[in-house]
Amino acid sequence: MNSNSEKLRQTYNELLEFKMVLQKAGDFLVSSGNHAVAQETELSENVYSNDSYADSASLLEEEMQPGPSNQSGVRFISGIICKSKVLRFERTLFRATRGNMLFNQAPADDQIIDPASNEMVEKTVFVVFFSGEQARTKILKICESFGANCYPVPEDLTKRSQIIREVLSRSSDLEATLEAGLRHRDTALNTIGFYLSKWTNMVRREKAVYDVLNMLNFDVTKKCLVGEGWCPIFAKTRIQESLQRATFDCSSQVGIIFHVMDAVESPPTYFRTNHFTNAYQEIVDAYGVAKYQEANPAVYTIITFPFLFAVMFGDWGHGICLLLGALVLIVREKKLSSQKLDSFMEMLFGGRYLLLLMSLFSIYCGLIYNEFFSVPFHIFGHSAYKCRDATCSDAYSVGLVKYRDAYPFGVDPSWRGSRSELPFLNSLKMKMSILFGVVQMNLGIILSYFNARYFGNSLDIKYQFVPQMIFLNSLFGYLSLLIIIKWCTGSQADLYHVMIYMFLSPFEDLRDNKLFWGQSVLQVILLLSAVIAVPWMLFPKPFILKRLHTERFQGRTYGILGTSDMYNEEEPDSARHPHLDEFNFSEVFVHQMIHAIEFVLGAVSNTASYLRLWALSLAHSELSTVFYEKVLLLAWGYDNIVIRLIGLAVFAFATAFILLMMESLSAFLHALRLHWVEFQNKFYNGDGYKFKPFSFALLTDDDD
Amino acid sequence: MGFLVTTLIFIVVGIIASLCARICCNRGPSANLLHLTLIITATVCCWMMWAIVYLAQMKPLIVPILNETE
Numbered sequence: 030m031n032s033n034s035e036k037l038r039q040t041y042n043e044l045l046e047f048k049m050v051l052q053k054a055g056d057f058l059v060s061s062g063n064h065a066v067a068q069e070t071e072l073s074e075n076v077y078s079n080d081s082y083a084d085s086a087s088l089l090e091e092e093m094q095p096g097p098s099n100q101s102g103v104r105f106i107s108g109i110i111c112k113s114k115v116l117r118f119e120r121t122l123f124r125a126t127r128g129n130m131l132f133n134q135a136p137a138d139d140q141i142i143d144p145a146s147n148e149m150v151e152k153t154v155f156v157v158f159f160s161g162e163q164a165r166t167k168i169l170k171i172c173e174s175f176g177a178n179c180y181p182v183p184e185d186l187t188k189r190s191q192i193i194r195e196v197l198s199r200s201s202d203l204e205a206t207l208e209a210g211l212r213h214r215d216t217a218l219n220t221i222g223f224y225l226s227k228w229t230n231m232v233r234r235e236k237a238v239y240d241v242l243n244m245l246n247f248d249v250t251k252k253c254l255v256g257e258g259w260c261p262i263f264a265k266t267r268i269q270e271s272l273q274r275a276t277f278d279c280s281s282q283v284g285i286i287f288h289v290m291d292a293v294e295s296p297p298t299y300f301r302t303n304h305f306t307n308a309y310q311e312i313v314d315a316y317g318v319a320k321y322q323e324a325n326p327a328v329y330t331i332i333t334f335p336f337l338f339a340v341m342f343g344d345w346g347h348g349i350c351l352l353l354g355a356l357v358l359i360v361r362e363k364k365l366s367s368q369k370l371d372s373f374m375e376m377l378f379g380g381r382y383l384l385l386l387m388s389l390f391s392i393y394c395g396l397i398y399n400e401f402f403s404v405p406f407h408i409f410g411h412s413a414y415k416c417r418d419a420t421c422s423d424a425y426s427v428g429l430v431k432y433r434d435a436y437p438f439g440v441d442p443s444w445r446g447s448r449s450e451l452p453f454l455n456s457l458k459m460k461m462s463i464l465f466g467v468v469q470m471n472l473g474i475i476l477s478y479f480n481a482r483y484f485g486n487s488l489d490i491k492y493q494f495v496p497q498m499i500f501l502n503s504l505f506g507y508l509s510l511l512i513i514i515k516w517c518t519g520s521q522a523d524l525y526h527v528m529i530y531m532f533l534s535p536f537e538d539l540r541d542n543k544l545f546w547g548q549s550v551l552q553v554i555l556l557l558s559a560v561i562a563v564p565w566m567l568f569p570k571p572f573i574l575k576r577l578h579t580e581r582f583q584g585r586t587y588g589i590l591g592t593s594d595m596y597n598e599e600e601p602d603s604a605r606h607p608h609l610d611e612f613n614f615s616e617v618f619v620h621q622m623i624h625a626i627e628f629v630l631g632a633v634s635n636t637a638s639y640l641r642l643w644a645l646s647l648a649h650s651e652l653s654t655v656f657y658e659k660v661l662l663l664a665w666g667y668d669n670i671v672i673r674l675i676g677l678a679v680f681a682f683a684t685a686f687i688l689l690m691m692e693s694l695s696a697f698l699h700a701l702r703l704h705w706v707e708f709q710n711k712f713y714n715g716d717g718y719k720f721k722p723f724s725f726a727l728l729t730d731d732d733d
Numbered sequence: 734m735g736f737l738v739t740t741l742i743f744i745v746v747g748i749i750a751s752l753c754a755r756i757c758c759n760r761g762p763s764a765n766l767l768h769l770t771l772i773i774t775a776t777v778c779c780w781m782m783w784a785i786v787y788l789a790q791m792k793p794l795i796v797p798i799l800n801e802t803e
Contacts, residue, residue: 328767332774340782393779397786413790414797428798435790437739438783447797457789464785519792 030217034210041207044200046109046152047180049137051193053154054107054182056135058189105158106168109137110177112151118175122157125167131158156182234725241723253283257290259297259720265289295321299720304362306331308383316705317715322483324476326709333469333708334700335386340465341645341696342387344653345395346402350689351388355381387697397439398646402684403653405442412436414443454650458643460512466639466707467501467509470632473711474498480712488570496566497628497711503555503562505636514544531556567625571618578612627710635707641699649692656683736787740780747776 110118119132134155155177157168172179183189245256260268272285298319302310306327312334313319313327342348358365358381365378377384399405413436414429429443436442440457444450474497481489511524522542530537531552539549660683664676709715754768 328770329774332771332778336775336778336782394782397782424799425801426798428796430796431793434735435787437787439786441790441797443797447799449795449798453793453795453797457786460789461782461785464781468781513788516788516791519794521794 030210030214034207034214037203037207037210041200041203043178044196044203045139046178048193048196048200049139049152050107050109050154050180051182051189051196053135053137054156055186055189055193058105058156058182058184103158103160104165105156105182106165106172106179107154107156107182108172108177108179109152109154110172110175112136112153114175114177115153115155118155118171118177121171121175122168125171126159126164129159129161129164130168132156133158237723237725260722261299261720295717297321297720298717300325300327305382308380309334311379312383312701313704314719316709317713318717318719320714320717323714323717324480324483324712326476326704326713329472330704331386334704335383335390337465337642337700337703338387338696339390339394340461340642341699342391342649342692343394343398343646344400344402344649344688345392346400347653347684347688348388348391348393348395350685351384351391351693355384355388359385387693398650399440399442399445400650400653403445403650403657405440405445407442409436409438412441412443414441455643455647458646459640460516462639462642463505463636464509464512465642466636467505469639469703469708470501470635470711471498471506473708474501477712488573492570492573493566493624496562499558500562500566500629501632503559505632507552507555511544518544520544527552563625563629566628567622571614571621574617575612575614631710638707639703641703645692645696645699649688649696652688652692653684656680656688736784736791739787740784743776743780743783747772750776 115134119134122130122132132155134153137152137154159165159168169179183192242254245254247253248255269287272287276284298321300310300319309331310325310327313325313330319325339348358378362381365374370378395401396408411433413431413433415432416424417427417430428447428449440454444453474494477497478490478494481487481494508524508528511522511527514520515522515524522544527539527542527544530542535553535556536549657680661676661680664672664679667673751769751772754772755765758768759765
């Protein structure tokens, strides 16, 4: 049907072009006859062409003989060409015929569909007058190369009008045919359109089934297919039932055999998630899928990730905005999950529960930092500070005085706007970051203990977990303890000094930096434990591994002749080492050394890395203050309503784009980094692979 | 309210939340353990945040010095 309509359309186009050529060329040629004859032609002709070429026409009259038959004299070729090519065409013709030609052109009235590019182009009708046979061939070739279509126009007026009438009737016939053809095609497409989605679906399913069948193998008799796969243990009975049902449904003679076998390779990891936990599992999997049966960090990430985000984002006004966004997404969950969303909205929608928890924790941290779009409130009672006397004269020089217990929940509202706000908040937030960092890293190391205990790896417990705990806590756990003691006692000790001189001169007297009794002795003990912990995590493990390996393979030095049966009784991992030199001691030692150095250096760098909690929280608070004070308050100071509205609009835009979007992304990213690197490198292997069961429901997602 | 009192309040809130979770969504042992873990983690995080800010303000070394423009 399509090819037929193509041909018809082409013919129709040609007819149209012929008609135009006839019409316009007739104008050029009509001047060769007398003017009386010209009146006979259709009055709808463009008269201007007669006038503008009147000069050239009169020249023509002189040259040409009054009769139409001048075969040996001036002849002409008429045709139609794209308007854009006319100029070059004319120049090429001029050069080719060395100027011995006359070129007349007139633009065509209608646009024609160019069959090659399928769009409407403007065309120009041209007539070339020339003499001589060689010129004719040259001109024809040039016409062909420029894609100009040449049509023969008879010189005789009556013949011309006859041909014009013929062409018109033929083109109207063709128009009718084409329209009928189009209508027919439309109805056919409509009927197909009903079934199209169903057919596509069916084809996709068949294709997926064949994909899976390709993975199976023929058995020896070539009569049945054999396949190996993974399935979760809890689903075993269900699978057997469905296989029986399938055998029954397709009424085959032979039943499907389902046989559990021992695997040599590690199984895939399968975590069953629901809508809520899916987003968190995905962000953990983005770093690496958990090894089979290893501890899943996503369990803690569900809470600690939004919490660390909130520490960096803390402002309950912004938190409420995020909460509204999250609630909108969650309420329209059903509707949005069936729609096809663009990639940005899809990411937002996928993380809607992430956003919900992030916003809830942001509100909490905002209440603690006491920032509502950077404005503090006295929600939880009076401030703990007041002026020293009634005149408040020295509030600007010496400051307020603390006259009651600390503000019960969060940062005291008197700090905002004071000159000593930044020193206080910086000190608070830096120490807070260190405390959170030490706690999260300890959690990571404890998870590595549980991993080692689950896999029965007592070597890891004794020579990795214990020294790691000792090292981290004797240095940074001690720092955390000092921070808390300094806060509780209000001592003026300089903690930097204490920590640095603990290493440089541990036996020196502490004098002003003494925080508690027995501090020097404790510091020496902790320093010694940290120093002992380093070779403890470095040396014993490779030597013990070597000893275990030689014990295991002691009797096997006399070569194992290639029977694989002997190794089926042993554990799977040792079956892979039939030769003694498989245990490369230097490799194991270097690996352990790298691990130990990474931990020791990482202890310092990871703790410092947690200071980003302070940095981003400071940046957020400062940005928020700037927008509030320098935009909103400034604009509100004027009495003019227009300036106030403009100020409000600028504040709203700045808050929405810079604070809500950019800062959210930034805090999201940094919280994610803290989880992926500082938390997970204490315990996570992450070298598993995901369990990907065959599913018809996921087919549509894959294809899209 | 003192430090200890508020800490007790946090503990009580945590216990109540875990009881509510056990009553409302009792969905099998592993799901229950997950909910309990989440609630304990959230309580500990929130308490730590509050405790740090409270302790830092108990005996401060500097006081607010107001700005000239205010």
